[in-house]
Amino acid sequence: xxxxxxxxxxxxxxxxxMELYHPHSWWTxxxxxxxxKVIAIQYSAxxxxxxxxxxxxxxxxRLQLGFPGTFDFISPEAYYQFITMHGMIMVIYLLTxxxxxxxxxxxxxxxxxARDMVFPYVNMLSYWIYLLAVLVLASSFFAPGGPTGxxxxxxxxxxxxxxxxxxxxxxxxxxxxxxxxFIIGFTMGGLNYVVTVLQARxxxxxxxxxxxxxxxxxxxxxxxxxxxxxxxxxxVMMLFDRALGTSFFxxxxxxxxxxxxxxxxxxxxxxxxxWFFGHPEVYIVALPAFGIVSDLISTHARKNIFGYRMMxxxxxxxxALSFVVWAHHMYVSGMHPYFGFFFATTTxxxxxxxxxxxYNWVLTLWxxxxxxxxxxxxxxxxxxxxxxxxxxxxxxxxxxxxxPLSDTMFVVAHFHMVMGVAPILVIxxxxxxxxxxxxxxxLNEAMGQxxxxxxxxxxxLIFFPMHxxxxxxxxxxxxxxxxxxxxxxxxxxxxxxxSIMAFLVGFAQIVFLFNLIWSIRHGREAGGNPxxxxxxxxxxxxTPPAHGNFGKELPIVYRWAYDYSVPGAKEDxxxxxxxxxxxxxxxxx
Amino acid sequence: MAVALVxxxxxxxxxLFHFLSPWWWTPIASNWDYIDNTIIITFWITGVVFAAVVLxxxxxxxxxxxxxxxxxxxxPENKRLxxxxxxxxxxxxxxxxxxxxxxxxxxxxxxxxxxxxxxxGQQWQWSFRLPGKDGKLGxxxxxxxxxENPLGVNASDANGQDDVVVEAADLHLPVxxxxxxxxxxxxxxxxxxxPEFRAKMDMIPGSVTYFWFTPTKTGTFQVLCAELCGxxxxxxxxxxxxxxxxxxxxxxxxxxxxxxLSAPQQVGSAE
Numbered sequence: 001x002x003x004x005x006x007x008x009x010x011x012x013x014x015x016x017x018m019e020l021y022h023p024h025s026w027w028t029x030x031x032x033x034x035x036x037k038v039i040a041i042q043y044s045a046x047x048x049x050x051x052x053x054x055x056x057x058x059x060x061x062r063l064q065l066g067f068p069g070t071f072d073f074i075s076p077e078a079y080y081q082f083i084t085m086h087g088m089i090m091v092i093y094l095l096t097x098x099x100x101x102x103x104x105x106x107x108x109x110x111x112x113x114a115r116d117m118v119f120p121y122v123n124m125l126s127y128w129i130y131l132l133a134v135l136v137l138a139s140s141f142f143a144p145g146g147p148t149g150x151x152x153x154x155x156x157x158x159x160x161x162x163x164x165x166x167x168x169x170x171x172x173x174x175x176x177x178x179x180x181x182f183i184i185g186f187t188m189g190g191l192n193y194v195v196t197v198l199q200a201r202x203x204x205x206x207x208x209x210x211x212x213x214x215x216x217x218x219x220x221x222x223x224x225x226x227x228x229x230x231x232x233x234x235x236v237m238m239l240f241d242r243a244l245g246t247s248f249f250x251x252x253x254x255x256x257x258x259x260x261x262x263x264x265x266x267x268x269x270x271x272x273x274x275w276f277f278g279h280p281e282v283y284i285v286a287l288p289a290f291g292i293v294s295d296l297i298s299t300h301a302r303k304n305i306f307g308y309r310m311m312x313x314x315x316x317x318x319x320a321l322s323f324v325v326w327a328h329h330m331y332v333s334g335m336h337p338y339f340g341f342f343f344a345t346t347t348x349x350x351x352x353x354x355x356x357x358x359y360n361w362v363l364t365l366w367x368x369x370x371x372x373x374x375x376x377x378x379x380x381x382x383x384x385x386x387x388x389x390x391x392x393x394x395x396x397x398x399x400x401x402x403x404p405l406s407d408t409m410f411v412v413a414h415f416h417m418v419m420g421v422a423p424i425l426v427i428x429x430x431x432x433x434x435x436x437x438x439x440x441x442x443l444n445e446a447m448g449q450x451x452x453x454x455x456x457x458x459x460x461l462i463f464f465p466m467h468x469x470x471x472x473x474x475x476x477x478x479x480x481x482x483x484x485x486x487x488x489x490x491x492x493x494x495x496x497x498x499s500i501m502a503f504l505v506g507f508a509q510i511v512f513l514f515n516l517i518w519s520i521r522h523g524r525e526a527g528g529n530p531x532x533x534x535x536x537x538x539x540x541x542x543t544p545p546a547h548g549n550f551g552k553e554l555p556i557v558y559r560w561a562y563d564y565s566v567p568g569a570k571e572d573x574x575x576x577x578x579x580x581x582x583x584x585x586x587x588x589x
Numbered sequence: 590m591a592v593a594l595v596x597x598x599x600x601x602x603x604x605l606f607h608f609l610s611p612w613w614w615t616p617i618a619s620n621w622d623y624i625d626n627t628i629i630i631t632f633w634i635t636g637v638v639f640a641a642v643v644l645x646x647x648x649x650x651x652x653x654x655x656x657x658x659x660x661x662x663x664x665p666e667n668k669r670l671x672x673x674x675x676x677x678x679x680x681x682x683x684x685x686x687x688x689x690x691x692x693x694x695x696x697x698x699x700x701x702x703x704x705x706x707x708x709x710g711q712q713w714q715w716s717f718r719l720p721g722k723d724g725k726l727g728x729x730x731x732x733x734x735x736x737e738n739p740l741g742v743n744a745s746d747a748n749g750q751d752d753v754v755v756e757a758a759d760l761h762l763p764v765x766x767x768x769x770x771x772x773x774x775x776x777x778x779x780x781x782x783x784p785e786f787r788a789k790m791d792m793i794p795g796s797v798t799y800f801w802f803t804p805t806k807t808g809t810f811q812v813l814c815a816e817l818c819g820x821x822x823x824x825x826x827x828x829x830x831x832x833x834x835x836x837x838x839x840x841x842x843x844x845x846x847x848x849x850l851s852a853p854q855q856v857g858s859a860e
Contacts, residue, residue, distance in 0.1 A: 404784070
């Protein structure tokens with residue numbers, strides 16, 4: 001318990017506007033902008049555009065799975081290209097880019113009280129390299145042989161062999177080049193986010209006063225900077241194997257009766273490199289979602305987040321632990337079986353800090369004043385789907401239980417629920433929450449309700465039953481399930497039902513996109529702080545915030561981000577930059 | 590109100606689906622019912638946690654929904670409650686992990702009386718090799734693979750001459766005898782997977798991997814490939830027939846050895 005620092009104890013802010021590159025023309029204002037907020041919107045728009053491609057691909061996949069044999073144009077080659085591009089786009093080019101490049105750019109400077117990112121030019125460069133990566137990826141749809149069909153994990157040797165679509169054509173090369181570009185671009189942005197959080201926080205904004213959104217994005221960025229290099233080298237090595245004939249991942253191979261010119265390489269080395277990146281990647285997507293949803297719940301339940309310090313340490317602990325669990329993706333890969341003991345133990349340990357986060361979210365609801373706004377609905381739906389998907393992770397993380405379930409539809413259901421549906425529900429909640437700050441107008445409520453209910457219930461009806469198809473033993477990545485004896489007649493009907501749900505959920509996203517565009521002009525005027533929230537981005541003099549964010553003087557922070565419903569205070573929220581003591585606030589420190 | 594109701598329905602619907610739907614695992618035909626038991630334990634623990642968390646949320650949404658004049662409680666931390674929840678969680682996690690690790694130990698410890706069967710995967714078919722009378726498999730190398738020697742058996746290794754080679758045909762196994770499956774691939778990753786046996790393992794070109802099991806029921810079982818191996822992946826099916834000892838020996842007697850197969854001139858010149 002620490003008393004509030006009185007206002008007069010803090011020296012007056014004489015923070016001059018730092019040197020910003022102010023735009024001189026339309027081009028430097030809207031296109032080659034160095035304003036993190038514009039870059040954030042560019043990142044988000046690009047990620048959404050390529051995400052729509054992934055959505056359409058998922059429809060095509062579900063057409064084939066739900067109604068096999070009906071659509072001749074979905075050949076096995078095409079099907080494998082669809083699943084590969086869908087997976088890679090969603091994980092890297094949509095989720096990672098949107099959370100870090102989109103939300104990170106928009107929210108970090110505003111929430112820590114900075115004028116902009118620390119290196120605005122590099123930040124701009126980051127976006128343009130990301131765009132280039134997306135264009136290279138998209139170009140593979142038009143390349144001879146089409147995009148790669150190696151599965152999003154790109155396991156060699158098949159990824160660079162003729163039996164896989166794009167393996168000996170352009171597909172795999174464009175994929176690897178695009179990933180390399182993405183990582184270069186991300187590193188530029190990522191260094192910015194980390195340095196800005198560490199160096200550019202405004203006066204009074206101690207680390208333990210940061211909103212959890214910033215903690216989540218910050219920790220995820222640090223992790224990404226450590227994890228992406230593993231993917232980078234794996235991509236470079238595979239590119240050499242494919243283009244120069246080296247054998248990093250290629251042992252002696254007989255392909256269709258012919259000896260290949262490779263020898264001595266290790267396919268499993270690629271898997272280790274891939275998952276050393278790939279598992280932290282799950283949390284690179286999850287931690288920003290954890291942070292954001294904490295702030296949504298707290299704001300809309302008008303109650304401080306429960307156990308703030310525990311929440312921070314849980315984020316940091318999960319981030320650290322996630323680097324020692326990667327081989328739980330490889331229990332049946334043929335690695336030494338004794339690794340299973342170690343990785344099952346670390347994996348189940350990570351469940352403890354994760355569970356603490358869930359408890360603290362629901363305990364924040366307890367004795368709150370819950371406003372069932374659209375952002376809050378999405379936050380609640382996130383908890384349901386995240387708990388569901390997290391718990392099925394305890395099946396797959398427990399090495400021996402993974403043996404029958406690995407590589408089945410159970411895995412597909414699990415990771416879609418936990419790192420597809422759950423984080424995307426947070427993204428939606430976050431967009432409904434911050435759209436008024438970005439545009440000055442509220443998103444349409446009726447369309448929001450429709451979008452929420454169809455998306456939440458539809459997605460649950462897609463992925464919950466899918467676990468049971470996997471439990472039957474139905475493998476994933478099968479273009480054709482009809483020849484599989486474990487797949488019963490009734491399971492085919494269930495599959496068709498899942499496909500119909502997938503089309504419905506996809507349709508709801510089109511309503512959402514329409515709402516985004518429609519509300520820019522027709523939405524209700526929001527004012528500066530429509531949710532009556534405490535954090536700094538809602539205290540800007542202008543909405544949308546101008547370049548430089550805070551007008552003449554940077555705000556001074558006097559309290560933590562969660563002074564909601566302080567007993568004795570006049571209002572049920574006290575902004576972080578409000579000086580003076582109010583009621584009996586008890587900031588944990 | 591509606592939101593709380595939907596949350597309750599999600600829990601009730603999920604539980605009903607779990608118990609009433611016809612979609613459940615394929616009946617087991619191996620000794621790995623330990624694995625099935627661990628899955629059941631995990632279902633119970635995770636199911637209770639899921640129901641508890643979501644029902645608690647539903648209660649909160651109903652009880653603490655915004656009404657005019659409401660004010661939220663102010664309670665930043667509660668050390669005791671936080672520690673208590675941490676410890677309960679740790680106990681639940683341990684209750685799943687410990688039996689899991691015990692069974693994993695069995696899974697990786699092959700019984701000494703297990704017979705050996707080699708599975709060789711290639712795009713997109715399964716072949717098999719069984720040791721001959723000497724009980725030993727000869728060495729092999731992908732570099733030896735040729736049309737006459739599809740599995741790459743080392744022709745200069747005496748142990749390999751009497752190995753039984755089953756190329757792209759059904760595998761037979763005797764019921765009730767533990768068997769160690771040695772897994773090898775000559776091109777890309779594959780995964781030898783029979784859902785009824787519960788066990789599976791990837792095969793990696795350049796390495797030999799393994800798993801073991803004891804078939805407990807006679808019958809015909811479908812082999813699936815469970816690791817993406819190119820566009821023929823879903824068509825890479827095979828058959829394992831679990832036989833009584835007599836049927837197995839009869840089948841074994843009809844198979845050809847490596848030595849017989851690598852002298853093709855006698856067979857070929859007859860035509």
